[in-house]
Amino acid sequence: MSQYRVEMKNVHKSFGDNDVVKGVNLNVANNEVVVMIGASGAGKSTVLRMINGLETVTSGEILIDGEDIAHKGTDINKVREKIGMVFQHFNLFPNMSVMGNITLAPTELGIASKDEAVKQAKEMLEVVGLTDKADAMPAQLSGGQQQRVAIARALAMHPDIMLFDEPTSALDPEMVGDVLGVMRRLAKQGMTMVIVTHEMGFAKEVADRVVFFDNGTILEQGKPKDIFEHPKEERTKNFLNKVLNA
Amino acid sequence: MLGALLPGKTVAAAQKTYTIGTDVTFAPFEFANQDNKYVGIDLDLIKAIAKEEGFKVEIKPLGFNAAVQALEARQIDGVIAGMSITPERKQKFLMSDPYYKSGVVMAVAKKSSIKSLKDLRGKRVAIKTGTDSADYANSIKQKYGFSTVTFDDSNNMYQDVTTGNSAACFEDQPVMQYGINNGMALKIVGKPAREGAYGFATSKNNQALMNKFNIGLKKLRANGQYDKIIERYLGNGSAKSQKAAAGNSQTTDRSFIGLLKANWSTLMGGLRETMVLTIVAIFFATLVGILVGLLGVIPNKLCQGTATTFIYIFRGLPLMVLALFIYTGVPSLIGSKVPAFIAGIVTLTLNEGAYTAAFVKGGIQAVDPGQMEAARSLGLPFGKAMRKVILPQGIKIMIPSFINQFIITLKDTSILSIIGLLELTQTGKIIIARNMEGFKIWTMVALIYLIIITLLTWLSNWVQKKVKA
Numbered sequence: 001m002s003q004y005r006v007e008m009k010n011v012h013k014s015f016g017d018n019d020v021v022k023g024v025n026l027n028v029a030n031n032e033v034v035v036m037i038g039a040s041g042a043g044k045s046t047v048l049r050m051i052n053g054l055e056t057v058t059s060g061e062i063l064i065d066g067e068d069i070a071h072k073g074t075d076i077n078k079v080r081e082k083i084g085m086v087f088q089h090f091n092l093f094p095n096m097s098v099m100g101n102i103t104l105a106p107t108e109l110g111i112a113s114k115d116e117a118v119k120q121a122k123e124m125l126e127v128v129g130l131t132d133k134a135d136a137m138p139a140q141l142s143g144g145q146q147q148r149v150a151i152a153r154a155l156a157m158h159p160d161i162m163l164f165d166e167p168t169s170a171l172d173p174e175m176v177g178d179v180l181g182v183m184r185r186l187a188k189q190g191m192t193m194v195i196v197t198h199e200m201g202f203a204k205e206v207a208d209r210v211v212f213f214d215n216g217t218i219l220e221q222g223k224p225k226d227i228f229e230h231p232k233e234e235r236t237k238n239f240l241n242k243v244l245n246a
Numbered sequence: 247m248l249g250a251l252l253p254g255k256t257v258a259a260a261q262k263t264y265t266i267g268t269d270v271t272f273a274p275f276e277f278a279n280q281d282n283k284y285v286g287i288d289l290d291l292i293k294a295i296a297k298e299e300g301f302k303v304e305i306k307p308l309g310f311n312a313a314v315q316a317l318e319a320r321q322i323d324g325v326i327a328g329m330s331i332t333p334e335r336k337q338k339f340l341m342s343d344p345y346y347k348s349g350v351v352m353a354v355a356k357k358s359s360i361k362s363l364k365d366l367r368g369k370r371v372a373i374k375t376g377t378d379s380a381d382y383a384n385s386i387k388q389k390y391g392f393s394t395v396t397f398d399d400s401n402n403m404y405q406d407v408t409t410g411n412s413a414a415c416f417e418d419q420p421v422m423q424y425g426i427n428n429g430m431a432l433k434i435v436g437k438p439a440r441e442g443a444y445g446f447a448t449s450k451n452n453q454a455l456m457n458k459f460n461i462g463l464k465k466l467r468a469n470g471q472y473d474k475i476i477e478r479y480l481g482n483g484s485a486k487s488q489k490a491a492a493g494n495s496q497t498t499d500r501s502f503i504g505l506l507k508a509n510w511s512t513l514m515g516g517l518r519e520t521m522v523l524t525i526v527a528i529f530f531a532t533l534v535g536i537l538v539g540l541l542g543v544i545p546n547k548l549c550q551g552t553a554t555t556f557i558y559i560f561r562g563l564p565l566m567v568l569a570l571f572i573y574t575g576v577p578s579l580i581g582s583k584v585p586a587f588i589a590g591i592v593t594l595t596l597n598e599g600a601y602t603a604a605f606v607k608g609g610i611q612a613v614d615p616g617q618m619e620a621a622r623s624l625g626l627p628f629g630k631a632m633r634k635v636i637l638p639q640g641i642k643i644m645i646p647s648f649i650n651q652f653i654i655t656l657k658d659t660s661i662l663s664i665i666g667l668l669e670l671t672q673t674g675k676i677i678i679a680r681n682m683e684g685f686k687i688w689t690m691v692a693l694i695y696l697i698i699i700t701l702l703t704w705l706s707n708w709v710q711k712k713v714k715a
């Protein structure tokens with residue numbers, strides 16, 4: 001058993017001629033909460049999406065619990081079962097109810113019977129505070145509610161790792177708190193999390209480590225206190241000035 | 247003793263069946279009577295000869311051009327369609343002894359002042375594709391300074407002259423006479439040209455059938471049956487007897503309602519064929535379209551390339567070209583016949599299937615890519631994600647296109663009349679060939695299409711509402 005949940009070794013990614021990720025090394029330990037910050041276009045989403053194989057690496061290696069996800073013998077679907085992902089635009093399935101969204105994967109993948117899946121879905125809805133919305137359709141929910149359902153949907157697979165890509169960026173300000181609250185509780189319970197966010201207050205509070213991305217590389221990383229209060233790099237300072245004074 | 251155990255060489259068991267192509271609108275040689283049965287001099291003759299010589303015939307009213315093409319492709323064994331014996335045809339086919347003497351005549355509208363070929367200078371003349379009369383017209387058009395316009399069947403050609411679009415038409419003399427006897431507002435001017443004879447044609451390798459025809463024809467001429475057949479359709483020479491002979495196959499009530507009543511069962515037969523073609527074609531085209539459309543969204547270069555190529559080819563080819571290619575082109579490639587119905591279904595399946603594939607692919611691609619990512623991030627394999635998440639959303643997007651495609655398929659069946667399928671359009675052509683009532687019959691055919699399409703649209707809207715709910 002590897003000592004890290006996620007290991008990225010000299011990972012590169014290019015789209016055509018465009019080199020987007022240029023040699024990233026990043027390890028995430030069990031129970032660790034890593035927050036990725038950086039300007040738009042720095043490559044944060046691409047890095048996050050490579051962790052569960054939504055993007056393939058151009059070169060380098062990604063290990064999940066010590067297993068190379070690009071290896072021929074690796075079943076990427078099995079790897080994904082233990083990595084939950086939450087998207088900026090929720091991506092709930094509009095043709096299914098909240099209950100349908102949450103129970104689809106566990107039942108389709110034979111992880112739970114229909115009854116078990118429904119029972120667990122209700123528990124997950126309790127975690128995100130939406131027990132009364134089980135039968136609602138996604139279109140009937142507010143953005144904040146949709147995002148919490150999306151978190152419940154990911155949690156229903158009992159993942160070891162959760163990835164969040166700007167989960168509150170598409171929300172009205174008054175909805176942000178509810179979603180961050182759920183994430184905060186997950187962090188407290190010891191969930192291993194990799195989060196891309198611009199919510200610096202939240203990052204300061206829950207992150208074990210903050211990673212600053214610049215132009216496809218990790219420019220600087222460390223404890224939240226160190227990064228936010230004593231950034232070493234000029235570019236980190238500039239970035240933080242911009243977001244904090246926005 | 248042994249002989250009794252061997253299969254006996256009885257006549258009945260050994261009777262060979264030959265497929266014979268004919269024209270559809272070449273009265274009095276071949277035309278459909280009121281019961282939609284094909285009758286005419288050619289048909290009575292070939293049947294009498296078959297009986298005399300102990301073989302069977304299956305008659306395929308394909309239209310003149312399609313019949314000749316089918317014979318070239320060896321889809322059929324012979325053609326009897328008032329076909330003039332010419333040196334060119336003798337090179338391509340075996341031609342029988344002459345069975346009817348004819349000549350090319352010129353006909354003009356009843357009130358026309360045209361009296362001879364000289365009056366045609368600067369005018370337009372209607373001809374029928376592939377006929378000897380057309381060949382004649384083309385050979386003299388330089389000299390007399392007229393242009394030609396081509397039609398696929400006699401009636402359209404006559405109509406072009408009666409409406410005044412063309413100044414004259416050229417047609418074989420007995421056929422022209424029959425049309426005029428039956429009320430075509432035309433008159434014959436000048437003397438017959440290119441006096442020649444009609445013959446029966448087989449492909450070069452079918453000497454056996456040709457011999458049977460020639461021997462049979464001799465026998466019929468000797469025993470008087472031949473004269474009886476001619477008299478049945480053209481009378482004994484007098485105009486009066488011609489009219490009487492023609493009257494056998496005509497309706498007397500020529501009003502819209504009268505014609506509708508008289509031709510109701512024939513039209514309904516055509517409609518039935520159209521519906522069968524439409525339903526079978528929609529079934530297969532939808533199946534093929536969905537499969538190819540799905541192939542087009544599988545993240546694999548070969549799959550996508552195959553789908554794109556399929557769509558490109560079969561959406562690009564005109565339906566009529568595809569139908570003729572499959573019906574008359576493919577048989578020479580694979581060395582066996584393709585029945586017209588099968589050829590029609592394959593044609594529609596490929597063409598409509600390509601359109602369906604294009605909008606199935608487009609419909610799937612119109613689903614937010616985030617949906618696939620979300621499904622895959624949960625660990626669902628591609629196929630499951632496609633079936634459970636993407637397709638249900640894509641199908642909603644596709645439904646209007648499906649309905650549209652069904653209606654187009656229904657209309658496109660009419661193009662299959664080119665390969666002789668007796669669907670609604672072809673039925674209309676055949677009825678008009680008999681009664682020369684182009685305007686009224688085409689109105690009926692058009693109304694039937696509109697009614698069916700309206701019903702289909704209502705049904706689709708109802709289904710669409712159900713799905714949306």
Ligand SMILES: Nc1ncnc2c1ncn2[C@@H]1O[C@H](COP(=O)(O)OP(=O)(O)O)[C@@H](O)[C@H]1O
Pocket residue numbers: 015018020038039040041042043044045046047
């Ligand atoms: N599928 C793609 N095809 C081409 N270019 C892409 C694709 N995804 C991202 N990019 C490019 O990669 C760069 C990094 O994008 P991204 O990882 O989304 O940055 P961030 O999340 O830090 O804003 C951007 O320039 C973006 O345009």
Ligand SMILES: [Mg+2]
Pocket residue numbers: 044045046166
């Ligand atoms: Mg991003």
